Amino acid sequence: MNSKNIAPDIISSSILDVDAIRADFPILRQKIHGKPLVYLDNAATAQKPEQVIKTLDNYYREYNANIHRGIHTLSQKATEAYEGARVKVQHFINASSIKEIIFVRGTTEGINLVAQSYGRTRLKRGDEIIISEMEHHSNIVPWQLLCEQTGAVLKVIPMNDAGELIMEEFEKLLGKKTRLVSVGHISNALGTINPIEKIIKMSHAYNAVALIDGAQAAPHMAIDVQALDCDFYAFSGHKLFGPTGIGVVYGKQSLLEDMPPYQGGGDMIKMVTLEKTLFNDLPYKFEAGTPHIAGVIGLGAAIDYVSDIGLENIAAYEHGLTDYAISAASGVTGLKLIGTARDKASILSFIMDGIHPHDIGTILDQEGIAIRTGHHCAMPVMEHFHVPATARASFAFYNKREEVDQLMTALEKCKEVFK
Ligand code: 7TS
Numbered sequence: 001m002n003s004k005n006i007a008p009d010i011i012s013s014s015i016l017d018v019d020a021i022r023a024d025f026p027i028l029r030q031k032i033h034g035k036p037l038v039y040l041d042n043a044a045t046a047q048k049p050e051q052v053i054k055t056l057d058n059y060y061r062e063y064n065a066n067i068h069r070g071i072h073t074l075s076q077k078a079t080e081a082y083e084g085a086r087v088k089v090q091h092f093i094n095a096s097s098i099k100e101i102i103f104v105r106g107t108t109e110g111i112n113l114v115a116q117s118y119g120r121t122r123l124k125r126g127d128e129i130i131i132s133e134m135e136h137h138s139n140i141v142p143w144q145l146l147c148e149q150t151g152a153v154l155k156v157i158p159m160n161d162a163g164e165l166i167m168e169e170f171e172k173l174l175g176k177k178t179r180l181v182s183v184g185h186i187s188n189a190l191g192t193i194n195p196i197e198k199i200i201k202m203s204h205a206y207n208a209v210a211l212i213d214g215a216q217a218a219p220h221m222a223i224d225v226q227a228l229d230c231d232f233y234a235f236s237g238h239k240l241f242g243p244t245g246i247g248v249v250y251g252k253q254s255l256l257e258d259m260p261p262y263q264g265g266g267d268m269i270k271m272v273t274l275e276k277t278l279f280n281d282l283p284y285k286f287e288a289g290t291p292h293i294a295g296v297i298g299l300g301a302a303i304d305y306v307s308d309i310g311l312e313n314i315a316a317y318e319h320g321l322t323d324y325a326i327s328a329a330s331g332v333t334g335l336k337l338i339g340t341a342r343d344k345a346s347i348l349s350f351i352m353d354g355i356h357p358h359d360i361g362t363i364l365d366q367e368g369i370a371i372r373t374g375h376h377c378a379m380p381v382m383e384h385f386h387v388p389a390t391a392r393a394s395f396a397f398y399n400k401r402e403e404v405d406q407l408m409t410a411l412e413k414c415k416e417v418f419k
Helices: 008-014 018-022 050-062 073-092 107-122 141-150 167-173 196-205 253-258 293-309 311-329 357-366 379-384 401-417
Strands: 101-104 128-132 153-157 178-184 209-213 232-236 247-251 269-272 277-279 335-337 347-352 372-374 390-394
Touching (some): 050 293, 073 293, 101 107, 107 141, 128 141, 167 196, 196 209, 247 253
Parallel strands (some): 128 153, 128 178, 209 232
């Protein structure tokens, strides 16, 4: 089919066979308060396809065993599956080696690992760390803790009222003392896609390392850590249609080699005497104790699932869906979008005249529609826009335009209730 003559929104709505995709997600078949579930809280956590659920079930039924230590068949099978998932992650983000893929609990633990292992040994009093005004708390608090521990100073890139980073201000913050820059790829509270290529380049020009919080990006766009040239990249499995309690922090091998372990325990050692320990090689040096084996294997299955659909297709489809939702929301009088960046992904944060976001959430729930309301663990964003909370609808590739329409109808109903 020659797509050149077809309107872009028709192309984007037909990129994916969404009905077939939805059939893979058993949870989406249920009713809430007698209405079909409309799940629009994907930025908090995404639903799991049958392929992931079956992989977890199969692991526990067929080859549950501890890894890296057993000579028996089950342990070898579990180890193979666990390390196989590491290779899947490596390809998924195009890392140059499996040594650069560290399994952690999630984005939060990934950032804390870098703050404590890299930051605590490298930073000293007066050094500067730069984050942005739109960060999730998990990309703020670990740096505040590090500053308290080392005497380093935290600087913040401000944003404009559209929810875009002010790059001229970032340029001004960079200097000889900048050691580390840590920014979100996509804001969970606003949906802004940040110009991270530029941010990474500018950071490197000042010899600072750059960490990217990819929690909201990994489910929505293809990530290539080598092309980005970021030093660290963290994301969570549960937002990527995988299990909770598992995530990844990527780090450049040259940096990870020189970093001390984050935690001590089994599996991260080569040899222990009561006087001294010889640490294991990468990536095991950073994976102390029995890891979330099922989680890692399930994450591998989730990566297979999204890779089969294709991240480019997902991004194009969701782009169309987000544009459709933004345009539909503009037809709801009294609704104000929070976050109107030109480059925006899958998230619609909003407030409504005279209705508290929590009331919106409650009424929508009665209609079977799940959204999140609150500060979204990004209180500085709320402060910027002088609101205590927003209502937030966040989309995944299994969401349809009909669901956006249902959301808008339910918002009109909210207005009726509070008239
Ligand atoms: N960074 C961003 C940008 C996030 O959106 C989140 C979670 C995290 C870090 C932390 O991820 P975790 O998996 O370690 O918890 N964001 C959300 C949210 O928007 N609603 O619930 C969790």
